Amino acid sequence: MKIDPDNKADLSAQIAKAIRDAIVSGDMIVDQRLPSEAELADQFAVSRSTVREALKRLAAQSLIRTQRGAFGGAFVNRLSYQEAYGDQITTATLLLSMNGISFDVACEARYALERACTPLSAERRTADILATMRAEIHRQGQPGLSDESFCASDVAFHRALVDGAGNPVLSYQLAGAVEAMQPLMNMITFTARSREAIVALHTRIADALERRAPDAAQEALHELEAYTLHLGRDVMANRDKAALDKESARA
Amino acid sequence: MKIDPDNKADLSAQIAKAIRDAIVSGDMIVDQRLPSEAELADQFAVSRSTVREALKRLAAQSLIRTQRGAFGGAFVNRLSYQEAYGDQITTATLLLSMNGISFDVACEARYALERACTPLSAERRTADILATMRAEIHRQGQPGLSDESFCASDVAFHRALVDGAGNPVLSYQLAGAVEAMQPLMNMITFTARSREAIVALHTRIADALERRAPDAAQEALHELEAYTLHLGRDVMANRDKAALDKESARA
DNA sequence: ATACATTTAAATGTCTGACATTTTAAATGC
DNA sequence: GCATTTAAAATGTCAGACATTTAAATGTAT
Numbered sequence: 001m002k003i004d005p006d007n008k009a010d011l012s013a014q015i016a017k018a019i020r021d022a023i024v025s026g027d028m029i030v031d032q033r034l035p036s037e038a039e040l041a042d043q044f045a046v047s048r049s050t051v052r053e054a055l056k057r058l059a060a061q062s063l064i065r066t067q068r069g070a071f072g073g074a075f076v077n078r079l080s081y082q083e084a085y086g087d088q089i090t091t092a093t094l095l096l097s098m099n100g101i102s103f104d105v106a107c108e109a110r111y112a113l114e115r116a117c118t119p120l121s122a123e124r125r126t127a128d129i130l131a132t133m134r135a136e137i138h139r140q141g142q143p144g145l146s147d148e149s150f151c152a153s154d155v156a157f158h159r160a161l162v163d164g165a166g167n168p169v170l171s172y173q174l175a176g177a178v179e180a181m182q183p184l185m186n187m188i189t190f191t192a193r194s195r196e197a198i199v200a201l202h203t204r205i206a207d208a209l210e211r212r213a214p215d216a217a218q219e220a221l222h223e224l225e226a227y228t229l230h231l232g233r234d235v236m237a238n239r240d241k242a243a244l245d246k247e248s249a250r251a
Numbered sequence: 252m253k254i255d256p257d258n259k260a261d262l263s264a265q266i267a268k269a270i271r272d273a274i275v276s277g278d279m280i281v282d283q284r285l286p287s288e289a290e291l292a293d294q295f296a297v298s299r300s301t302v303r304e305a306l307k308r309l310a311a312q313s314l315i316r317t318q319r320g321a322f323g324g325a326f327v328n329r330l331s332y333q334e335a336y337g338d339q340i341t342t343a344t345l346l347l348s349m350n351g352i353s354f355d356v357a358c359e360a361r362y363a364l365e366r367a368c369t370p371l372s373a374e375r376r377t378a379d380i381l382a383t384m385r386a387e388i389h390r391q392g393q394p395g396l397s398d399e400s401f402c403a404s405d406v407a408f409h410r411a412l413v414d415g416a417g418n419p420v421l422s423y424q425l426a427g428a429v430e431a432m433q434p435l436m437n438m439i440t441f442t443a444r445s446r447e448a449i450v451a452l453h454t455r456i457a458d459a460l461e462r463r464a465p466d467a468a469q470e471a472l473h474e475l476e477a478y479t480l481h482l483g484r485d486v487m488a489n490r491d492k493a494a495l496d497k498e499s500a501r502a
Numbered sequence: 503a504t505a506c507a508t509t510t511a512a513a514t515g516t517c518t519g520a521c522a523t524t525t526t527a528a529a530t531g532c
Numbered sequence: 533g534c535a536t537t538t539a540a541a542a543t544g545t546c547a548g549a550c551a552t553t554t555a556a557a558t559g560t561a562t
Contacts, residue, residue, distance in 0.1 A: 049303075052304060056263060057311035058311070068515070073512095092423075099329070116363040169352060173364060173424055176424060287542060288543070318525085
């Protein structure tokens with residue numbers, strides 16, 4: 001592992017890259033211990049602080065973990081789905097909010113991805129998954145549930161749908177898409193009537209999965225997408241109108 | 252922004268979290284300047300080195316960028332798709348390689364996600380996307396192409412299929428799934444006959460998209476999945492057999 | 503001999519202060 | 533008025549010290 005002496009980028013970034021490359025390429029394997037900070041400082045001919053900054057970069061990406069004390073140090077971390085989920089969701093949420101992604105586009109992506117899971121879920125759904133879906137449907141029917149809680153339950157329902165496919169790679173890839181929608185969904189006011197409609201569609205989906213009927217599930221999901229889009233567009237229209245009103249009031 | 256004095260986790264991790272939360276919650280907006288390192292050190296009552304380690308963590312996640320010089324500092328970064336792609340691919344690749352994901356599972360996820368895009372791609376594909384697909388198909392037919400280049404072209408073809416849907420969120424979400432398969436695909440030796448079969452299927456997909464025929468594209472994609480799975484299983488079987496042979500030879 | 507307590511050494515975590523480098527705005531000189 | 537120089541503010545890097553944590557090694561009493 002070496003760094004380019006002509007490169008004038010931050011040393012800590014270069015060192016992080018060198019170590020990251022070694023991990024990604026398989027040169028360093030899971031649970032392998034990195035040299036101590038002092039040794040790394042020697043090897044790269046930099047100060048310990050610079051090495052530490054590099055290691056913190058890698059720690060932020062969950063590529064390494066550190067342990068204090070004797071026989072401690074930095075170790076190559078086994079990237080778990082759980083850790084990856086969190087980052088995935090944070091990144092997806094920021095991408096949506098920072099790049100002005102419209103409700104339509106986000107909604108389309110989310111339902112397209114969920115439809116990819118539906119046939120697999122219909123085939124493989126366990127009793128456990130069905131129970132989760134039923135429980136969330138029940139919660140969604142409770143009177144007095146806040147809009148935010150309704151949204152959270154909605155996310156839980158859809159995650160169950162995705163997890164039902166029994167493919168961890170799919171679950172990981174979709175975590176971001178499903179959860180990143182939540183801030184957008186939270187802007188929606190769910191009236192009693194719209195909740196009723198959503199619960200009915202959720203029930204149809206759960207029923208279809210229970211019967212192992214992929215086509216019926218697909219159809220209900222399509223209707224749910226159309227309905228969600230409808231709700232979202234109302235919100236966006238009102239929001240744009242409010243912004244315009246404010247604009248004209250100022251003039 | 253404050254940190255919990257009772258928390259005994261690393262201060263730099265706590266500070267990074269506090270700032271990250273401020274960014275994710277929208278408390279700090281894109282291009283807003285953070286206080287200087289010295290000011291942050293004062294605010295959090297820690298040393299400058301600790302603040303720097305926190306900032307390096309955030310920089311590793313592309314949440315901030317730093318600029319040297321007067322009127323420089325750390326600024327909230329607009330997370331671009333390009334940056335996010337890179338991390339997405341790295342993470343997905345590591346998840347697959349570190350968690351012993353089987354070829355079957357990865358393959359299933361990839362094609363399920365691509366099928367989610369196909370109807371949209373059939374509807375919206377531009378002439379540009381079609382041209383890219385045709386060019387990659389042509390390259391794949393060239394004699395003397397290395398297996399690795401064939402794989403790279405295969406990835407390019409599938410990315411065009413995904414990008415054809417014209418939904419940046421989908422493109423982002425699928426980048427990881429498609430690209431992370433490449434190391435696994437690279438273990439396959441593509442014979443002349445298997446290349447011919449793949450090129451034929453790619454051509455069918457491109458033709459179907461050109462005709463805006465989602466069902467035909469879907470069907471060809473299904474066949475491609477089955478064929479890829481078949482090739483992959485051969486490789487895995489041979490690899491396992493070789494490992495067993497080696498094992499018994501040692502005994 | 504075993505169980506428990508103590509010591510010790512190695513590592514990361516934190517702090518301080520200094521200097522180098524980069525960059526921009528302001529001051530200066532022509 | 534324009535070009536040049538200077539100053540200031542910020543990040544980047546270094547060196548050295550001390551604090552804290554942890555597990556192994558050692559010692560001690562039953």
